[in-house]
Amino acid sequence: MGETVGKRVESVTSHDVAAKAGVSQATVARVFSAPDKVAANTQRRVREAAEAMGYVPNAIARSLKSQRTHIVGAVVPADGEYWQSVLSAFSRALAERGEQLLLFSFDDAEHVSDALDSVEQYRLDGLVLASSTIGQEHLVRMRGSGLSVVAFNQPAAGGLVNSVSVDDEAGTSDLARHLLAQGINSAAFVGGVADASTDRSRYRGAATTLAEAGIALPYIEAGAYTYDAGYKAATHILEANDRPDAVMVASDEVAFGLHDGLRSGGIEAPHDILITGFDGLPQAAWAGYDLTTLVQPVRVLVDEAIAIISNSDTHEGEQVRVATGTIRHGRTTRRGIDDHHLSKREDRP
Amino acid sequence: MGETVGKRVESVTSHDVAAKAGVSQATVARVFSAPDKVAANTQRRVREAAEAMGYVPNAIARSLKSQRTHIVGAVVPADGEYWQSVLSAFSRALAERGEQLLLFSFDDAEHVSDALDSVEQYRLDGLVLASSTIGQEHLVRMRGSGLSVVAFNQPAAGGLVNSVSVDDEAGTSDLARHLLAQGINSAAFVGGVADASTDRSRYRGAATTLAEAGIALPYIEAGAYTYDAGYKAATHILEANDRPDAVMVASDEVAFGLHDGLRSGGIEAPHDILITGFDGLPQAAWAGYDLTTLVQPVRVLVDEAIAIISNSDTHEGEQVRVATGTIRHGRTTRRGIDDHHLSKREDRP
DNA sequence: GGTCGCGGTGCGTACGTATTCATTCGTTGT
DNA sequence: ACAACGAATGAATACGTACGCACCGCGACC
Numbered sequence: 001m002g003e004t005v006g007k008r009v010e011s012v013t014s015h016d017v018a019a020k021a022g023v024s025q026a027t028v029a030r031v032f033s034a035p036d037k038v039a040a041n042t043q044r045r046v047r048e049a050a051e052a053m054g055y056v057p058n059a060i061a062r063s064l065k066s067q068r069t070h071i072v073g074a075v076v077p078a079d080g081e082y083w084q085s086v087l088s089a090f091s092r093a094l095a096e097r098g099e100q101l102l103l104f105s106f107d108d109a110e111h112v113s114d115a116l117d118s119v120e121q122y123r124l125d126g127l128v129l130a131s132s133t134i135g136q137e138h139l140v141r142m143r144g145s146g147l148s149v150v151a152f153n154q155p156a157a158g159g160l161v162n163s164v165s166v167d168d169e170a171g172t173s174d175l176a177r178h179l180l181a182q183g184i185n186s187a188a189f190v191g192g193v194a195d196a197s198t199d200r201s202r203y204r205g206a207a208t209t210l211a212e213a214g215i216a217l218p219y220i221e222a223g224a225y226t227y228d229a230g231y232k233a234a235t236h237i238l239e240a241n242d243r244p245d246a247v248m249v250a251s252d253e254v255a256f257g258l259h260d261g262l263r264s265g266g267i268e269a270p271h272d273i274l275i276t277g278f279d280g281l282p283q284a285a286w287a288g289y290d291l292t293t294l295v296q297p298v299r300v301l302v303d304e305a306i307a308i309i310s311n312s313d314t315h316e317g318e319q320v321r322v323a324t325g326t327i328r329h330g331r332t333t334r335r336g337i338d339d340h341h342l343s344k345r346e347d348r349p
Numbered sequence: 350m351g352e353t354v355g356k357r358v359e360s361v362t363s364h365d366v367a368a369k370a371g372v373s374q375a376t377v378a379r380v381f382s383a384p385d386k387v388a389a390n391t392q393r394r395v396r397e398a399a400e401a402m403g404y405v406p407n408a409i410a411r412s413l414k415s416q417r418t419h420i421v422g423a424v425v426p427a428d429g430e431y432w433q434s435v436l437s438a439f440s441r442a443l444a445e446r447g448e449q450l451l452l453f454s455f456d457d458a459e460h461v462s463d464a465l466d467s468v469e470q471y472r473l474d475g476l477v478l479a480s481s482t483i484g485q486e487h488l489v490r491m492r493g494s495g496l497s498v499v500a501f502n503q504p505a506a507g508g509l510v511n512s513v514s515v516d517d518e519a520g521t522s523d524l525a526r527h528l529l530a531q532g533i534n535s536a537a538f539v540g541g542v543a544d545a546s547t548d549r550s551r552y553r554g555a556a557t558t559l560a561e562a563g564i565a566l567p568y569i570e571a572g573a574y575t576y577d578a579g580y581k582a583a584t585h586i587l588e589a590n591d592r593p594d595a596v597m598v599a600s601d602e603v604a605f606g607l608h609d610g611l612r613s614g615g616i617e618a619p620h621d622i623l624i625t626g627f628d629g630l631p632q633a634a635w636a637g638y639d640l641t642t643l644v645q646p647v648r649v650l651v652d653e654a655i656a657i658i659s660n661s662d663t664h665e666g667e668q669v670r671v672a673t674g675t676i677r678h679g680r681t682t683r684r685g686i687d688d689h690h691l692s693k694r695e696d697r698p
Numbered sequence: 699g700g701t702c703g704c705g706g707t708g709c710g711t712a713c714g715t716a717t718t719c720a721t722t723c724g725t726t727g728t
Numbered sequence: 729a730c731a732a733c734g735a736a737t738g739a740a741t742a743c744g745t746a747c748g749c750a751c752c753g754c755g756a757c758c
Contacts, residue, residue, distance in 0.1 A: 011416075013744055024708045029746055039706060056494070059470035060418065061744035064409045064713050071451070078441055084433040091454040092427055100467060102420070103450045105440040118449060121408035145405070227635055260636040286576055287609040288637055362714055373738045378716060388736060410714035413743050 012053045021049035032057050063123070071100045072309060073119050074128045075112065078105040080225060081253050082279045083130060086152065089302045090128065097306065099125065112138060120145050126309030128152050129161075136160065150305045150319075156197035162319040164304045168198055168278075169205035171294040171325045175248060175276045176209035178292070178327060182274060182335045184245035189217050190233050190258055191250045192225035202250050202278060218244075222254050230257025237273075238265040246274035246333070252281040252293050259289060259332070275332040280325065290331035297323045361402045370398035381406050412472070420449045421658060422468050423477045424461065427454040429574060430602050431628045432479060435501065438651045439477065446655065448474065461487060469494050475658030477501050478510075485509065499654045499668075505546035511668040513653045517547055517627075518554035520643040520674045524597060524625045525558035527641070527676060531623060531684045533594035538566050539582050539607060540599045541574035551599050551627060567593075571603050579606025586622070587614040595623035595682070601630040601642050608638060608681070624681040629674065639680035646672045 014028040021028070023046060030038050031046045038046070049055075063069040072094055077083045087103070094101050102124065104115035116138055119127060127142060130152040139160045142149045151157035153165045179187065189206055191199045207217040220236045222229035230249065234257070237247060249255035255277035259269060269275045277284060280295025304321045363377040370377070372395060379387050380395045387395070398404075412418040421443055426432045436452070443450050451471065453464035465487055468476060476491060479501040488509045491498045500506035502514045528536065538555055540548045556566040569585045571578035579598065583606070586596060598604035604626035608618060618624045626633060629644025653670045 011744085015744080025744090026709080026746080027707060029744090030707090033746070037706075042706080054494075056469045058413075058472060058744055059467075060409060060412050060472055061713090062470075062746075064407075064413050064715090064744080065746045067713075069409065078437050084437070087452075088427050088433070088454060091452055092456065095453070095455070095460065095464070100471070101452045103436075103440055103452045104444070105437065106444070107441065111444065115444070118408075120405045121411075122449070123407060123409055145403075227631075231636060256635065256637070264636060282576075283632075286605065287580060287613060288605070360714085364714080374715080375717080375739080376737060378714090379737090382716070386736080391736080407714050410743090411716075413714080413745090414716045416743075 011058075012055045013058070014055070017046065017050045017053060017055045020053060021046045033062075067123070069100075069123055069125055070098065071102050071122065071124050072126045072128065072306075073102045073104060073122070073124045074130065075104045075106070075115055075119070075134070076128075076130045078107050081281050081283065082225075082251065085281060086130060086298055086302070089298045090305075093299070093302045093306055097310075099306075116142065123147070126150070126306075128305055128309075129154065129157070148309050150308045152301065152305055153198060155201055159320070162308045164301050164308070164321040164323070165198075166294075166296045166301065167322050167324045168201035169208075171278060172202045172205035172248060173209040174327055175278075175292070175294055176206045178329075179246045179248070179274060179276065179333065180210070180213050180215075182246075182333055184274060185215065186242070186244040187215055187217055187246045187248060188220060188237065188240075188244040189248045189250070190220045190222055190230065190236075190254060192222055192229065192254055194219070194221045199250050206248050217248075222250075222258075225251045225254055227253055227257035227260075230254035230259075231261040232257075234258050234261025234265060234267075237262060238267065243267070243273065246276070248276045250278055252277035252279040252284050252291060255291055255293070256283065256289055259291070269332040270334050274335070280328055284328060284330065291328075292330040292333040293328050294325045295328050296325050361404045362407070363404070366395065366399045366402060366404045369402060370395045382411075416472070418449075418472055418474055419447065420451050420471065420473050421475045421477065421655075422451045422453060422471070422473045423479065424453045424455070424464055424468070424483070425477075425479045427456050430630050430632065431574075431600065434630060435479060435647055435651070438647045439654075442648070442651045442655055446659075448655075465491065472496070475499070475655075477654055477658070478503065478506070497658050499657045501650065501654055502547060504550055508669070511657045513650050513657070513670040513672070514547075515643075515645045515650065516671050516673045517550035518557075520627065521551045521554035521597060522558040523674075523676055524627075524641070524643055525555045527678075528595045528597070528623060528625065528682065529559070529562050529564075531595075531682055533623060534564065535591070535593040536564055536566055536595040536597060537569060537586065537589075537593040538597045538599070539569045539571055539579065539585075539603060541571055541578065541603055543568070543570045548599050555597050566597075571599075571606075574600045574603055576602055576606035576609075579603035579608075580610040581606075583607050583610025583614060583616075586611060587616065592616070592622065595625070597625045599627055601626035601628040601633050601640060604640055604642070605632065605638055608640070618681040619683050623684070629677055633677060633679065640677075641679040641682040642677050643674045644677050645674050 015025045018025040018028045023042060027038060028046055031043050074090055076087050091101050106112050106115055112134055124147055127147055127149045129149060139157055143161050149161045151161050151163040154163060155165050157163045187210060189203050191203060193199055203219060210217050220233055222233040249258055255275055259275055267273055277291045277293035280293050284291040284293045300323045308319050364374045367374045367377045372391060376387060377395055380392050384392060423439055425436050440450050455461050455464055461483060473496055476496055476498045478498060488506055492510050498510045500510050500512040503512060504514050506512045536559060538552050540552055542548055552568060559566050569582055571582040598607055604624055608624055616622055626640045626642035629642050633640040633642045649672045657668050
């Protein structure tokens with residue numbers, strides 16, 4: 001183990017390269033930031049020297065000088081399948097544009113504040129705030145910090161900061177219409193957290209549309225946007241006197257739990273009950289679920305968010321983009337194998 | 350320079366605060382980086398001025414001076430449930446230590462190189478390389494760049510760079526013993542990508558242990574570590590002349606697909622076949638699967654990785670940590686539902 | 699042929715902070 | 729009471745790069 005003689009890997013700078021190539025530091029800097037301003041001949045000499053010395057431009061110093069970090073921050077909940085897919089999409093989209101992604105994920109609302117403290121110190125080019133559990137006081141604070149902020153799927157943030165979100169209300173409205181087309185006569189709604197703005201919007205879209213058909217939509221709160229919460233919420237359906245024809249769930253992950261919870265109680269979809277989700281997670285396509293759900297146009301939302309961030313002269317609170325999702329038609333609402341019309345089914349053991 | 354009187358949302362620096370508080374810039378800097386070196390009285394004045402002006406220390410400048418960014422990079426595949434859980438764990442662990450996480454995720458191997466280019470420019474405190482699809486040439490290159498690198502679950506990297514990984518061989522060996530205890534007489538192994546080092550290790554552990562009991566272990570390659578690949582691989586089992594008693598799968602996500610693929614072919618676990626996975630994903634605990642799997646001690650691995658990175662004087666290639674997982678006993682290997690006595694809670698059609 | 703224009707390069711400086719060194723002042727030891 | 733000392737602070741500098749400005753040489757235009 002004698003190849004490296006001490007910690008001698010230190011910091012070869014543009015000055016070092018300049019000396020070796022026989023040019024000035026400024027020229028070296030230009031080679032790597034504005035190549036068209038340097039003669040081809042000189043450029044080749046510099047690049048050779050840089051290569052030989054293992055020179056790599058220092059992005060930190062560059063950022064300090066240029067006041068642009070090329071880093072976008074993302075504050076995202078640590079848990080939840082949906083947020084992970086959003087994060088993945090952001091990472092991809094930013095990489096394509098040569099931007100880096102600084103990740104702040106948090107368990108509970110407590111840590112959000114700590115994360116935002118750090119956010120301010122790094123002079124990021126932009127900041128994406130995901131999760132509807134971020135309080136308004138944080139939004140206001142970030143707005144004042146001078147960087148361009150965009151709230152992701154947090155409808156309530158509209159007017160405070162830029163925001164992009166899926167059209168929750170239109171989404172559940174579409175799903176409700178789809179259920180009506182299947183001939184349902186009753187339904188229930190399973191939400192995650194009742195006072196989340198997305199939860200309210202999604203319920204409203206469903207309830208309004210069903211009301212037009214004269215169908216009431218009782219609300220059941222699972223308590224969290226998790227599989228377990230959905231599994232437990234199934235008992236509310238199982239123990240009800242008259243079982244609804246369909247259950248609309250506020251998120252796919254909760255829907256998976258509900259699906260399995262109902263099955264453990266002997267209720268199968270779509271035979272005994274119809275189920276719809278929301279989000280369009282990859283798992284919704286898994287054969288084990290094959291869930292009918294509203295697929296969020298994540299890529300569109302992400303691109304919009306990045307566009308807003310890049311366009312730095314957008315005044316805060318002005319941009320409010322809403323994208324509409326599309327229905328994925330899965331097994332869980334596929335009627336007709338053994339019953340063409342809906343009626344209360346008591347023929348199950 | 351003079352006092353700029355007017356609307357200045359941008360850049361309130363330590364100099365500005367110093368002027369307002371009637372102290373020098375050095376004192377302001379000390380208040381925020383070494384508070385115990387400043388008199389309480391002065392400190393209060395400075396903090397008040399800073400608060401009033403909305404001063405926030407500039408982490409970029411700090412990093413340039415101190416040569417430490419407090420940012421750790423992570424190169425992680427964009428897809429795959431397992432990697433997302435690892436990422437989540439890293440994010441949490443780093444946040445607790447006041448470090449930030451710069452995320453580089455990639456779709457295919459092409460983009461890895463681009464990502465690593467960026468990695469070098471930001472002078473990160475450390476770098477985590479996840480995914481076994483990172484070529485050795487990249488490892489060597491990173492090793493030479495002077496930052497402390499640690500390979501995550503990439504056994505083949507041992508000796509080249511620091512590495513932490515789960516004990517694949519011991520894991521599948523344990524699972525195999527568990528299966529033997531269930532009385533199996535035949536088995537098959539479904540891998541993801543045949544030439545991945547983790548795939549080979551996991552197969553070896555299973556095959557060796559089963560061989561001791563006189564059981565051969567044919568290898569089936571799913572082609573990828575995805576649900577769909579597992580679903581398709583099920584056909585190999587379904588079409589086989591004599592169906593094995595058990596299938597050991599190299600990853601949970603593939604196991605889920607296999608499970609559902611077998612079910613669609615009328616083969617149910619554990620009634621007709623036993624299934625084991627590997628990784629210990631949250632979904633393995635979902636009632637729909639309840640998969641027997643080897644739970645990776647992700648938190649331990651992550652902590653080890655961070656410890657190696659923090660301990661900057663560890664020479665590359667010296668640290669090779671291996672952690673052993675624990676078996677999660679799920680439904681998919683629970684023999685006796687139909688063989689022996691069992692309290693049937695519900696009948697399956 | 700002189701001046702204008704322009705591509706190409708060097709010099710100097712600024713980005714905002716951390717830290718070394720020197721200086722001042724109040725305190726303690728004998 | 730005087731010297732020695734430590735705590736507190738200010739002045740100056742360095743971290744590595746980008747960019748404005750000045751400068752130089754050379755072809756073009758009138």
